[in-house]
Amino acid sequence: MSLGWARVSLTAYRWLGAAIYPFLGSYLAFRATKGKEEHSRRRERYGFASAERPDGPVVWAHAASVGETTAVIPLIEEVLKRGIYVVLTTGTVTSATVANERLGDRVIHQYVPLDLKPAVSRFLDYWKPDLALIAESEIWPMTILELGARRMPQVLVNGRLSDRSFASWRKRPHLAEALFENLSLVVAQSDEDAERFRALGARPVAVSGNLKVDTEPPPCDEAELQRLKKLIGNRGVWAAVSTHAGEEAIAADVHESLTPRHKALTIIVPRHPERADDIEDMLVGRGLAVARRSRGDAITPETQIYLGDTIGEMGLYLKLAGIAFVGRSLTSDGGQNPLEPAMLDCAILSGRNVQNFRDSYRSLLKNGGARLVNDGETLAKSVDFLLSNKRASEKMRNAAHKTVDELSGALPRTVRALEPYIKPLTVEAELYQEGDRKVRW
Structure with a gap:
């Protein structure tokens, strides 16, 4: 498959997702009966917001489950220190609990939208993130494509590729390249992970170490x-x-x-x-x-x-x-x-x-x-x-x-790698704090 055909295939995937979107209600309802979804917040999975978007720059951080959420919390705190708002999405009820315990109302928590065009588009149209930070190995094609189509910078942080995932992507190199070319930056956990991302077409790639090392130990009463x-x-x-x-x-x-x-x-x-x-x-x-x-x-x-x-x-x-x-x-x-x-x-x-x-x-x-x-x-x-x-x-x-x-040391290395994306948002946040309220279109 050539790169051109890979892009055509991804376009087809986008519209296939739009076609099956109306039929997912029963699937989410079933997950709610198993405790895997919050029944009262299922609309968030369709991209409907349950909170107001604040004025000023917004960073969207996504962490799928508990481990990824714990890993990115120190990075989120670094962003918050600069006066930038953070919308944190997670994919599980347990990770939402961890986010609430560790961050509370300092961030806006939403459940991640389904990786289907209507849901992702609705989410992005509402929140208009200035930067997307995606944790570890969360490669969601529709989300990556929609961010790319809007030219919204997206960075994979604490990035890793398991043996199985890498082998799977290597079988579809043009498909991988057509996706990973949308990433503005990959900050990988190790040299081996960095080489794997480069082999799949990601550019540029930096190495930070594992953010999980720089987290606080699990709390204990x-x-x-x-x-x-x-x-x-x-x-x-x-x-x-x-x-x-x-x-x-x-x-x-x-x-x-x-x-x-x-x-x-x-x-x-x-x-x-x-x-x-x-x-x-x-x-x-x-x-x-x-x-x-x-x-x-x-x-x-x-x-x-x-x-x-x-x-x-x-x-x-x-x-x-x-x-x-x-x-x-x-x-x-x-x-x-x-x-x-x-x-x-x-x-x-x-x-x-x-x-x-x-x-x-x-x-x-x-x-x-x-x-x-x-x-x-x-x-x-x-x-x-x-x-x-x-x-x-x-x-x-x-x-x-x-x-x-x-x-230890992954957190400061990650922050340095993100500086070209975060610094302009810091300046914008300072302007908002000084009362220069600009209309966002």
Whole structure:
């Protein structure tokens, strides 16, 4: 396929989206019944605004889910310091909750419009963003094309391309080029990601490092932490966090293998808390005593599994544990972010399927802050070793924290890369603050 045909195909995609747009109501209604959409705010997904556009320059920042939202919050705060308004869109209910907890009314939160021409056009026509900042790997063709058609600068920040995504785009190089030529700038996480974006036609490309390293550690209610520690007493504690289907059963296997030597408490924090009922049924079916955080169940000496099925309390779970297995790495591909456990001085264990966080794990492994395991059996042996050997556990925890210090600095590098786009908006914002109210057409 030539570049010309790729552009024709993307044009066809635009109008196909417009054709199916009227039939998506039932799809969003179904998602709302599953808790994946806020019923009262579904119109935002069609591009209808639920807030007034302020006078002055506006930056649109988009972060799909919790991890991306957390990563871009410090960058958003840098934009806010300059007096520029920010409209933050997210794609999940949980990420909207995080945005509200961390930023409150300092930003205007909207759910991201569906990647269909009528929805995206309505969103852009209303908000008229002066700059779009898109986080990580959110490549939405219609959004990119509509921004390009309006000549609105769009920058991919904290950009990364997984092995799977890169391989998929490489099969369609002209299609990739026809999309990525609309990006004003890509600020990539690593040299490898930068080369991948260049290979797909993105220009220019800068490298910043991972913004997730420069975020604040997950918050923790210290009073609640001390209360739970008293309930746990001197029992050994380890956590399986950000788990996906199948990994909770592996965590239960590990717990049972530890029982002869340790009166351990196992904390399980599923990536998707809505799976908690099924997870509890599985654990109880195996004869394990479960306490659920969302119910306020007390931790007693008989409690074997503490099910962390709440949002926004990862800091609490990690500080209770000190040893963390990071999920989506044994039964699923890609891995989850190991930097939050590293920030909170955890010894990190993971399966080998960590392609999406390769650079972070490479640094952690080099410093001795993480270990990779092959299966549940080797995970059990590693947890047993760390619970039995406090000195080895402390050494891993210190190494993980050292790695975070070494990897920091992505935020100032990203801000410097964005300066040509942000500086004019800063000047415009200052003019508005001084009372020079200009009409925006």
